[in-house]
Amino acid sequence: MDSVMKFYISTLGCKANQADSDSIASFISFVGGLVVKVADEADIAIVNTCAVTSKASYQSRQMIRRLTKKGIRVIVIGCDVRYEKDAISVLEGVEAFENIDETFRYISSLVKEDKDRDKRPKGPSRARPFLKIQNGCDSFCSYCIVPYLRGAPSSLPPHEVIEKIKGFEEDGFYEVVLTGIHIGRYGRDMGLNLASLLRSILCETNIPRIRLSSIEPDEVTDEILEIISSSGGRICPHLHIPLQSGSDKILRLMNRRYTSQDFYSLIHRITERLPSVSIGTDIITGFPGETEKELEETYDMIAQLPISYLHVFTFSPRRGTLAERLPDQVPERIRKERTLLFRSLSRRKRIEYLSRRVGGIADVVFDLAKGDTSKRARKGVSEDYITVLVKDHGGPLENHALVRLEEISGECVLGSIL
Numbered sequence: 001m002d003s004v005m006k007f008y009i010s011t012l013g014c015k016a017n018q019a020d021s022d023s024i025a026s027f028i029s030f031v032g033g034l035v036v037k038v039a040d041e042a043d044i045a046i047v048n049t050c051a052v053t054s055k056a057s058y059q060s061r062q063m064i065r066r067l068t069k070k071g072i073r074v075i076v077i078g079c080d081v082r083y084e085k086d087a088i089s090v091l092e093g094v095e096a097f098e099n100i101d102e103t104f105r106y107i108s109s110l111v112k113e114d115k116d117r118d119k120r121p122k123g124p125s126r127a128r129p130f131l132k133i134q135n136g137c138d139s140f141c142s143y144c145i146v147p148y149l150r151g152a153p154s155s156l157p158p159h160e161v162i163e164k165i166k167g168f169e170e171d172g173f174y175e176v177v178l179t180g181i182h183i184g185r186y187g188r189d190m191g192l193n194l195a196s197l198l199r200s201i202l203c204e205t206n207i208p209r210i211r212l213s214s215i216e217p218d219e220v221t222d223e224i225l226e227i228i229s230s231s232g233g234r235i236c237p238h239l240h241i242p243l244q245s246g247s248d249k250i251l252r253l254m255n256r257r258y259t260s261q262d263f264y265s266l267i268h269r270i271t272e273r274l275p276s277v278s279i280g281t282d283i284i285t286g287f288p289g290e291t292e293k294e295l296e297e298t299y300d301m302i303a304q305l306p307i308s309y310l311h312v313f314t315f316s317p318r319r320g321t322l323a324e325r326l327p328d329q330v331p332e333r334i335r336k337e338r339t340l341l342f343r344s345l346s347r348r349k350r351i352e353y354l355s356r357r358v359g360g361i362a363d364v365v366f367d368l369a370k371g372d373t374s375k376r377a378r379k380g381v382s383e384d385y386i387t388v389l390v391k392d393h394g395g396p397l398e399n400h401a402l403v404r405l406e407e408i409s410g411e412c413v414l415g416s417i418l
Helices: 015-031 054-069 079-083 085-089 100-110 148-152 158-170 195-205 222-229 248-253 260-273 292-304 332-357
Strands: 006-012 034-037 046-049 073-078 094-096 131-133 175-180 209-212 238-240 279-287 308-312 362-366 377-382 389-393 400-409 412-417
Touching: 006 015, 006 054, 006 292, 015 034, 015 046, 015 100, 015 131, 015 175, 046 079, 054 073, 054 079, 054 100, 073 079, 073 100, 073 279, 079 085, 079 148, 085 094, 085 389, 100 131, 100 362, 131 158, 148 248, 195 222, 209 238, 209 308, 222 412, 238 260, 238 389, 260 292, 279 292, 279 332, 292 332, 308 332, 332 400, 362 412
Parallel strands: 006 034, 006 046, 046 073, 073 094, 131 175, 175 209, 238 279, 279 308, 389 412
Antiparallel strands: 362 377, 362 400, 377 389, 400 412
């Protein structure tokens, strides 16, 4: 085993990055390498970077520096390679690649060929594998660097999506998360759409549970809602729909393609069709031109809507975007204060939602167990995206179970297996 090359993978950013890292981990095992959980045990470290905010870029380069200081050779991939290519490529002990195929070829050149190895790729190391069905974006929101880094939308052909999901089924996975940079654009490069893909998955696979990652407000169609509603629970009653701002003035400056009233109407249309749905959203605080008036419009809108949780981001000017050049930039201190305000609102909305669910039953997929779990809680995720903790009952625990939700603990719920 000592002759096997060992790889450590660090992933920053979105679920699409996590899906890419899963693919890399499977490829490493396929060519005869070994993925380890501790950086100090690795011969090679792979850092999958993010550039969506300045903080994400900083954290990416901080991780690279930390690993190179340990004397570990580092492969760098992801959005920050394209955004800060010159700065990253000159770092000593670093190989940077702009696409995943280049990464695969480089890994193959490093790993010693072993003709006796099991050539079947290992499944993802997470309990709910992420399947990237789409890449790229052409929306060009004024604050976002991603379209410049990821390029135009492109989709994984439906038969390949089906094949990958069937592989997850064979490996015993209960849930798959469909992710991408802009999944609502799925299939448009092939004359298809997301609804047609969902119908194919439901008809051609038996995976018990399918979850959609973030989807834009103007792409949540009545057809998609009908498919979710009629799926018999196979498509999770959980939607993450980014709002970004409740002010029409700010939405126009952001180059978002809907109004606050459009979003308000959409949320109520969803909850009428899917009464048990959990809806999350994204908010950007301190966007240029955001005064107390626009701040209050957003706060009041979120407070009134049946939103289960928020992902709150402090506006971060990105070089090369329109928002970087807009007038009336909000001071960083005020941006951060507004972020704290909305995170407090998110906690309140989360507790309100969890309180309604206590006493009910949830279908929970548990994280993969490591070591002796007899004296500690097992953590999992419900169909409506609640983090659930259960005390392991001593015997073997399946990768999913029905759980009675009993008590709120922080932003989690404690429960007992039925």
